[in-house]
Amino acid sequence: MSEFLVHEAQVDGPAAHVLVVGVGNYPHLLGGSGPISAKHGGMGQLTSCPESARAFAAWAIAELDTPVPLGSVTLLLSEADPSPFLHPTTGARLAVAPATADNVETALSQWRARGDAGAGERLVLFFSGHGIAAGADLTLLAEDYGAKPHNALDGAVDFRNVVAAMDQCLAREQLYFVDACRVGSLALLSAGSNNGRPIFQQDLLAPAQPQMRRAPVFYAALPGTSAYGIPGRPSVFTRALLAGLQGYGADDFDGGDWQVTPSRLQDALEVLMALEAPELGRLPVPAAEHHGRVVIRALAEAPDGLTIVECDPREATEAASFACFENDLERARRGPAKRAWTVPLPEGRYRFVAEFADGSFRREEVERRVHPPLMRIPLRVRP
Known part of the structure; x- marks a missing residue:
């Protein structure tokens, strides 16, 4: 055996x-x-x-x-x-x-x-x-x-x-x-x-x-x-x-x-x-x-939530630089990339920001409460 x-x-x-x-x-x-x-x-x-x-x-x-x-x-x-x-x-x-x-x-x-x-x-x-x-x-x-x-x-x-x-x-x-x-x-x-x-x-x-x-x-x-x-x-x-x-x-x-x-x-x-x-x-x-x-x-305890951050419209995601803040303290950041940004975060309230170095869209931010297991955060941006 x-x-x-x-x-x-x-x-x-x-x-x-x-x-x-x-x-x-x-x-x-x-x-x-x-x-x-x-x-x-x-x-x-x-x-x-x-x-x-x-x-x-x-x-x-x-x-x-x-x-x-x-x-x-x-x-x-x-x-x-x-x-x-x-x-x-x-x-x-x-x-x-x-x-x-x-x-x-x-x-x-x-x-x-x-x-x-x-x-x-x-x-x-x-x-x-x-x-x-x-x-x-x-x-x-x-x-x-x-x-x-x-x-x-x-x-x-x-x-x-x-x-x-x-x-x-x-x-x-x-x-x-x-x-x-x-x-x-x-x-x-x-x-x-x-x-x-x-x-x-x-x-x-x-x-x-x-x-x-x-x-x-x-x-x-x-x-x-x-x-x-x-x-x-x-x-x-x-x-x-x-x-x-x-x-x-x-x-x-x-x-x-x-x-x-x-x-x-x-x-x-x-x-x-x-x-x-x-x-x-x-x-x-x-x-x-x-x-x-x-x-x-x-699970022995609650898992972190995976936060999926992307732009609306989605084609703007590729040009966006994203950042995440908790009480004005920066928790994470990512530059432009093809896919949505995924951020593992404990449950809590966070502020998400999208910025565009090429000027293709306006800066946008949103504050949301994050919870496990999965959560999508859309940032609705405008040209």
Whole structure:
């Protein structure tokens, strides 16, 4: 049961078990080191996905401790130049196995077995790599996708099957994060009912679990669209996801306790990913399937609010120099840039100023009370 683990803790009672898969090295896709598959579909090598997986695994080890204590983190990485995983709390440098289809299947089976310890266990799956789709079906590509000339999909996982079959796992709370494209693929359309390895066989005669499963699924992209990586850095989705989990996807709806929940996390993902649109030249839009309310993470205290400062009209933002003041004391400043200005601030009252060195718009300021988790401050400027 210890294969592929990069973190394990002794927990007295139910625990959270995290499986992280990051695939960037694809020998049989364009630019790969092996024979190129006829089913490559224009896909090539990825450098953002392994970094996304490393970032998520490190965050889970360091931060994912409530409301269910962390029991284990499993990590698989496929990189063109493999390197150890740096454990964020011990500093240990750990060798990581590649994300081949066999290893992914084994890791998923071990992950499910941990969830079968009891209904109170919690399971978290994070995948970053290539994804291909046909309608509602989604297939996640392991490192060796295309290795078999006449069965390219043997190197891939049928994600829909995994989520559906996991309803028979005893763990009643399951979280899925998919940082992959969901663009249509001829490889799937031409494969009939073959959507990759099913991993788990569903038993339609098995008795239903006594408790309803809560299993929200978060996607980096809408059906039929692409996800966005940043070469050598965690992706747009992963960076927004970690920020949301850290507190920007929280609310204090339940008795004043700040909690990250699926609906608020999805709101945060949409807002935070949209901030990347000026650099990307298009709007990245995440998607989610919510199956019941889950407290994804409980916070010990109220988070800072992320204040998003921009001009109205938005085209003025690129020419603006912004400043933030609290009781006439300057707290932060930023010069002209394409995107809106994001300022983490504790709850309180602040004054925001926009100035234009080129004279294109008049100076404008506004005083507002800032509160967590996310707040937009528009400065309505005039030529």
